[in-house]
Amino acid sequence: MKINERKKVYLFLKRSIDIIFSLIGLIILLPLFLIVAILIKWEDKEGPVFFAQTRIGKNEKEFTMYKFRSMVSNAEELLEELLDKNETTGAMFKMKEDPRVTRIGKFIRKTSIDELPQLINVLIGNMSLVGPRPPLKREVEIYTPYQKQRLIVTPGCTGLWQVSGRSNIGFEDMVELDLQYIIDRSTGKDILIIIRTVLLLFKREGAY
Numbered sequence: 001m002k003i004n005e006r007k008k009v010y011l012f013l014k015r016s017i018d019i020i021f022s023l024i025g026l027i028i029l030l031p032l033f034l035i036v037a038i039l040i041k042w043e044d045k046e047g048p049v050f051f052a053q054t055r056i057g058k059n060e061k062e063f064t065m066y067k068f069r070s071m072v073s074n075a076e077e078l079l080e081e082l083l084d085k086n087e088t089t090g091a092m093f094k095m096k097e098d099p100r101v102t103r104i105g106k107f108i109r110k111t112s113i114d115e116l117p118q119l120i121n122v123l124i125g126n127m128s129l130v131g132p133r134p135p136l137k138r139e140v141e142i143y144t145p146y147q148k149q150r151l152i153v154t155p156g157c158t159g160l161w162q163v164s165g166r167s168n169i170g171f172e173d174m175v176e177l178d179l180q181y182i183i184d185r186s187t188g189k190d191i192l193i194i195i196r197t198v199l200l201l202f203k204r205e206g207a208y
Helices: 003-028 030-043 075-081 103-110 118-124 147-151 171-184 187-203
Strands: 050-056 062-068 128-130 156-158
Touching (some): 003 030, 062 118, 118 156, 128 187, 147 171, 156 187
16 A cells, blocks of 8 residues: 555545544533533632633644633733743743642643543534644744644644553653654554553552
8 A cells, every 4th residue: 555545545534533432422421521610610710610721732723622720710820920940941931840730730730531522522523532732822932943843733731641551751852752743653552542541540650
């Protein structure tokens, strides 16, 4: 089979898996979604249940990514005051003891439950189950041309970076892992990353 034909088969299988698994996941997880929504509103009645944020996807196209809200309602406004406390490198912002995170937010972040609404993005098609993390616009604005190569594929809910250490890995290493994934990606490798992600969820490691 020629390279172009293999790529077409891979992309068809990838999209088929995305649709099937995201749809099944949303149906099965509906009771959990309702419980988490009630807990979020119980702790902070003023804020929304979901956090919608503009992210940069394939070919630098903007899209709205969904998460369960794990921070106080004015988290974005407070970010400027915390930038000097960034605990990772490069364009990303990570802070282990982020004061903006709510009590229920700490739990759903530690268990990665906050990421589950991204199954909606997968079903829509602006995200995949596996792929590079979709960056913020302010992050992409300071990317080098080399770093922008991670934007040539559809971003994912999980990826090689997440199963290799996530918050414990710096920005430059994340870029290298993403580019390695893009070069080597296949249906088998995608399934392996999904399995590794599920195993990590039980260990609750690398997320904050």
